[in-house]
Amino acid sequence: MSEVKTILFVDDDAAFLQLTGELMQQASQGGWQVIMADNPAEALAALKDHEFHMIVVDERMPVMSGSQFVRLARGRFPNMPIVMLTGHVSEQTRQTMKQEGIDVLLEKPTSSEGFHTLFLTLNELLGLERSKGFSGLMQNVQLQDILQLECLRRNSTVLEVFSKSESGEIIIRTGSVIHAVVGALTGEEAFYHLLNLKDGEFRLKPYVEPAEKTISSNWEMLLMEAAQKRDESDEREAAESMQEPEPAPPSFPAIILTAEEEQAGIRAAPLLLAISAEGRVLAGESAGHEALTTRLAGLLAEAAWFKALTGLGALQQFEARLPKADCVIHFQPESLVFVQQSREAQP
Amino acid sequence: MSELINRWFSRTPRLPGMAACGMVHAEGAAFSKSWDEQYSDTVLNALWPKLAAIVDTAESRAAETLQWTFDGCVILGVPRQNGLMFFVLLSNKTGERDNAGVERLLAEFRSLRG
Numbered sequence: 140m141s142e143v144k145t146i147l148f149v150d151d152d153a154a155f156l157q158l159t160g161e162l163m164q165q166a167s168q169g170g171w172q173v174i175m176a177d178n179p180a181e182a183l184a185a186l187k188d189h190e191f192h193m194i195v196v197d198e199r200m201p202v203m204s205g206s207q208f209v210r211l212a213r214g215r216f217p218n219m220p221i222v223m224l225t226g227h228v229s230e231q232t233r234q235t236m237k238q239e240g241i242d243v244l245l246e247k248p249t250s251s252e253g254f255h256t257l258f259l260t261l262n263e264l265l266g267l268e269r270s271k272g273f274s275g276l277m278q279n280v281q282l283q284d285i286l287q288l289e290c291l292r293r294n295s296t297v298l299e300v301f302s303k304s305e306s307g308e309i310i311i312r313t314g315s316v317i318h319a320v321v322g323a324l325t326g327e328e329a330f331y332h333l334l335n336l337k338d339g340e341f342r343l344k345p346y347v348e349p350a351e352k353t354i355s356s357n358w359e360m361l362l363m364e365a366a367q368k369r370d371e372s373d374e375r376e377a378a379e380s381m382q383e384p385e386p387a388p389p390s391f392p393a394i395i396l397t398a399e400e401e402q403a404g405i406r407a408a409p410l411l412l413a414i415s416a417e418g419r420v421l422a423g424e425s426a427g428h429e430a431l432t433t434r435l436a437g438l439l440a441e442a443a444w445f446k447a448l449t450g451l452g453a454l455q456q457f458e459a460r461l462p463k464a465d466c467v468i469h470f471q472p473e474s475l476v477f478v479q480q481s482r483e484a485q486p
Numbered sequence: 487m488s489e490l491i492n493r494w495f496s497r498t499p500r501l502p503g504m505a506a507c508g509m510v511h512a513e514g515a516a517f518s519k520s521w522d523e524q525y526s527d528t529v530l531n532a533l534w535p536k537l538a539a540i541v542d543t544a545e546s547r548a549a550e551t552l553q554w555t556f557d558g559c560v561i562l563g564v565p566r567q568n569g570l571m572f573f574v575l576l577s578n579k580t581g582e583r584d585n586a587g588v589e590r591l592l593a594e595f596r597s598l599r600g
Contacts, residue, residue, distance in 0.1 A: 455556060
């Protein structure tokens, strides 16, 4: 049986605190022990009495604000995940979050769905074991924020960054970025490249001394430079997207007519292929569509996967309405039929 | 995923007939919301990339709408230019469906900036 996690919730709104505590306790199905404190003094006392796995604190509280409380708690528990709840995520609260070492800033839930999302988020955070390194999606947590956090805490770590096509490392030694590498790039060039990846994942790994030290600039300068490069890149992309033409529809060799054929009123024939599970073409003309034929045969093998899932059953048909054509794949147990038909072709 | 899309997804309402919904990125990262216990997040997070693979096979990333018909449900999908896809799973178990509402939801996703 997995370890029961002890979570401290701090909020001066007693009704909200009670509701949150009960819902979280219920959602965890016994996996969490929720301790509630409706003021920072009580919360600080609780920190002495219990060993917590996470603190969830309201931003706005009288006498001592959430961020002041976090500063005190962070001093005693530098590695504990701390989540701040707020009614409104402003730029100022984001700044506070960065300065005080708050791991995640979340809007206070107002619906049952919101509470469910809160539970899932907290549960996910609890699963990130810091001592063994944690990973996350760059869409949810900014890589810059993690870097800043590690540098502020003067940690030594290896930040491994992956995207779909590449992976690299940023090495931090006692709060200083000392090395970065991605592909053939090293040093600051590699650092900026990794920080400007749009999507990907990262993982914090235990520190290993690098073979070389390629970066000597301080981390604040590096992050500022990376932010500037990112802004420039975003601006370029925005300018390009303004000029981007409508996406070209996919090409359908079987239904493209020459100008002469169109003038003559010739009707475009649909592309039709019937494929067996072994990849044999049962009907249709596959010449020129060999790659598609291979992919479709592979798809037929994959289709069995869906049937095993409860509530789905067998996949019968896939339909796509494209800008100028329709595409249908009809699945049968041992074969499939693929049809692409232009909507522009005149009968 | 942009903050706007993230927030929009977190607030996706449950419409009549809708058992689950989800999103998948071009690189395969998936997110799900389910209102039916037979569709767990784990299953759904594995399902969306498989559906996206069918779209790739049919070279249909430029599609306006996508539909997968299963024995037990129908899944509707909308792709975006950046590869992000949104799915709505409509179970056959529930009789009533808010087709107009689902259409609105798909149109919202299509028109979101970011």
